[in-house]
Amino acid sequence: MIDFQNVTKLLGGKAILDNASFRINRGERVGMVGPNGTGKTTVFSMILGELPPDKGEILIPERLRIGILRQQIDLSDKTEDVLSYVAATGELPRIQARLAEVERALETDPANRQLLDEFGHLQTTYEHLGGYDSGHRAEAALAGLGFDEEVFHNPLNSFSGGWQMRASMARVLLSEPDILLLDEPSNYLDIPAVEWLQRRLRGYTGTLLLISHDRFLLNSLTDVTLEINGGKATRYSGNYSKYVVERETRSALAEAARKNTEKRRDKLKENIERFRYKASKAAQVQMWIKMLDKIETEELPEQLHFQGRIRIPEPPRCGAEVCAVENVSHSYDGSKFVFRDVSFTVNNGDKLGIVGYNGMGKTTLLRIIAGTLAPTSGRARLGHNVVIGYQAQEFAELLPAEEAAYDVVKHAAPGDTPPSRIREILGAFGFSGDDAMKQCKVLSGGEKIRLCFARIFVNPPNLLILDEPTTHLDIAAREALQDALMNYKGTLCFVSHDLEFIRGTATTILEMRHDRVKRFFGNFDYYKEKLAEEEAANAPAANNQQNKSSAGTQQKTASSAGASTSNLSANSGSAAQPQPQTAGKDRRREKAAKRNALLPEKRRIERGLAKCEKIIEDAENEKAEIDRQLMEATPQTDFAALQKRRKALDYDIAEATVEWERLASEHEDFMKKYNEED
Secondary structure, three states, X not given: OEEEEEEEEEEOOEEEEEEEEEEEOOOOEEEEEOOOOOOHHHHHHHHOOOOOOOEEEEEOOOOXXXXXXXXXXXXXXXXXXXXXXXXOOOXXXXXXXXXXXXXXXXXXXXXXXXXXXXXXXXXXXXXXXOHHHHHHHHHHHXXXXXXXXXXXXXXXXXXXXXXXXXXXXXXXXXXXXXXXEEEOOOOOOOHHHHHHHHHHHHOOOOEEEEEOXXXXXXXXXXXXXXXXXXXXXXXXXXXXXXXXXXXXXXXHHHHHHHHHHHHHHHXXXXXXXXXXXXXXXXXXXXXXXXXXXXXXXOOOOOOOOOOOOOOOOOOOOOOOEEEEEEEEEEEOOOOOEEEEEEEEEEEOOOEEEEEOOOOOOHHHHHHHHHOOOOOOEEEEEEOOOOOEEEEOOOHHHHOOOOOEHHHHHHHXXXXXXXXXXXXXXXXXXXXXXXXXXXXXXXXOHHHHHHHHHHHHHOOOOOEEEEEOOOOOOOHHHHHHHHHHHHOOOOEEEEEOOOHXXXXXXXXXXXXXXXXXEEEEOOOHHHHHHHHHHHHXXXXXXXXXXXXXXXXXXXXXXXXXXXXXXXXXXHHHOOOOOOOHHHHHHHHHHHXXXXXXXXXXXXXXXXXXXXXXHHHHHHHHHHHHHHHHHHHOOOOOOOHHHHHHHHHHHHHHHHHHHHHHHHHHHHHHHHHHHHHOOO
8 A cells, every 4th residue: 555665865965765675554553653863753754745756756546635743833823613624524614615505506496407416426435434423422522631512612713732732633633534644643642542543543443653652552553563774664463562572582583593693704804814824725725715705784773762771770768658748729710620638648658640531630630749849728748858850841942952962961960069079970870971961952852861860960869850751762761661650669749641661560540520639559450440430320211220220130030940940840849950060061161162162272373383493593504504515615616505505594594483473372371261161
């Protein structure tokens, strides 16, 4: 469907794509990943025809409808209400306008057969595209993305940029295009809206291309991963998690091949130096020199940005109770309250994730705990020897442009902090050597966030307060930060829209809603389980009544059946119910039958795993034999054939390894199902 053939694209002298070829097939769900600034958004622009390739060709079938959600939009000139904007998707506005024109023409010429036919055709098309229920679908989409019903008729340009982005997302999704391009769709979404988007996209049947740093969306929605990095486009089968495993496997294979190549190169150099001046070995030395020139260095996959770990210093000791929020209420205008009478305690070592729709006061609550905002009533009381480190959502954008990273951290450090300590902290957050002297104006979004953390930890806190800490971070940096916070021995309170980050970091959840603020003493998965239980318990009364009525009918039927069975038993003298032992045997036979039915599939997967292992083992043995022949080469040795065969074996090993990983994952899923029949 989308075919890039030997495409090269240069921007600012940098190769975004360098002779890259890849294909995206109809109906595939592709996650596009890679470090910030490597050209993922540029690829979208090339698919849309906005940027032509410098070399190569991009083939896309004609008449396909392409929908796109961009990272940045400007809807300041849109005065229509948000509901009308969202409902007017795709071809619907044009068809609706033409229907009105034809209807007016028919008023003056009601017998015009051509106009009547066109009117009928337009009505059919309008209905097929969902025009008659577009308003209801638009309302559902807006509600799912967090819009309150009372703002549906507010002008679109009266909303903030983040809410305009949500409206654009709803409009694009409702248009049901053949190809859907989404560029960081979760950037302006809170957790409930991200979950709504995930559910909505799971039902999308077209071709999906998703640029995202959100691992939850990538893992739950994609079945192909396309890495854009270093001018290359590399395709991997599977979602993000499978991509990570396969990428590491390919890197390990390439690294092993590189080491083998280096060993052969060193051995040849040693032989050349050893026998260079022996006349009897002159011909062989020349042959070894030619071999050395022909050896190709194995090319390793381009490293993703931000390597290594974030090392958070040890926090100072403090009391068992870190913070107590006591009957806190807050209003910015004195009349409308963001929240009322909020009370909870944060204990030493807690990692508190605060979740809820935007506008519920999550950032306000963090600011009150951090002491940068006084509540309207109540108080946030800190415990003994608590040192706060607060990272505001917008702080990275307020860094002084002309100041160096070193100076930013130095100004935040206590006066007696030695330069070596400042350098040590900067190095822990990825600013080693000359990078410490980079000016803030040249730093990427991810580098700014890391600099903010270095600024905090030059005076180590034991209560870390973070507002959307993963904003602007690519996936590698998010994972590094998540690992660091998981191992952080202090106390953490944070807000994040990155579901996987919350799932991997929070040990307790505070949910903020219009009608309540509630603490859940467990991780994010525990919180979701409790929500599901609450929803089940609070089912509509009508449903409960219907269930009771149905249950009553079933009970009566069961009683009648029981009475009938009793009479039959008394009259005939035969047992009406199976004996417990017989029932147990029947259940065991049923389970055994189910397991036997699954055996062919089990054997197929296990045979596939064994086959892959055999291919890898045989190929490694053959490679070792080829290496031996190359080391002990004679004038009759066919070096070209051996090198070609060795390359083919490397490919076979990589291919078999990828297939083994796929089968191993399939085997794990299958065995869960198989063992359920025990």
